[in-house]
Amino acid sequence: MNPCKIIDLPKISDVRGNLTFIESMHHIPFKIERVYYLYDVPGDEERGGHAHKNLEQLIIAISGSFDITVDDGIESNTYSLRRPYYGLYIPSFIWRTMENFSTSSAALVLASKPYDESDYYRNYEDFIKSIKEK
Numbered sequence: 001m002n003p004c005k006i007i008d009l010p011k012i013s014d015v016r017g018n019l020t021f022i023e024s025m026h027h028i029p030f031k032i033e034r035v036y037y038l039y040d041v042p043g044d045e046e047r048g049g050h051a052h053k054n055l056e057q058l059i060i061a062i063s064g065s066f067d068i069t070v071d072d073g074i075e076s077n078t079y080s081l082r083r084p085y086y087g088l089y090i091p092s093f094i095w096r097t098m099e100n101f102s103t104s105s106a107a108l109v110l111a112s113k114p115y116d117e118s119d120y121y122r123n124y125e126d127f128i129k130s131i132k133e134k
């Protein structure tokens with residue numbers, strides 16, 4: 001079963017516009033230890049192309065839209081993120097690729113751990129091998 005899921009976030013609306021907020025362990029199932037964002041991504045470029053050993057993340061299209069394909073080694077699913085009031089939760093051991101970034105789009109990423117290059121699988125065959133060994 002695909003362990004990734006769309007998480008709907010609170011949206012407070014009034015005549016001044018909208019406000020969305022996210023609290024660790026309340027709206028998302030992890031403590032936020034890092035925030036980063038992807039922006040000015042050319043429409044024909046792809047990001048991601050890796051998996052993590054321990055990291056959990058929530059990815060939000062804070063502006064514009066893009067697609068994320070997630071692959072747990074058995075099945076793959078593609079999500080189109082296009083609004084800032086929901087995000088895609090991605091646990092560890094999921095291969096992800098991001099593409100079709102719209103003009104002026106930005107991806108906000110909330111992560112459960114600081115950056116650690118040793119947490120990455122950047123080779124798909126190594127990722128599949130590790131899944132089989134699990």
Ligand code: T46
Pocket residue numbers: 034036038047048049057059096098109115
């Ligand atoms: C993910 C997708 C959605 C850092 O120094 N610190 C950081 O926190 C991050 C995320 C990256 N970097 C360095 C590592 C590379 O030298 O920035 C460079 C580009 O990173 P990368 O090629 O991994 O970027 P993306 O957009 O392909 O992937 C990133 C995250 O790495 C990844 O965890 O899920 O965004």
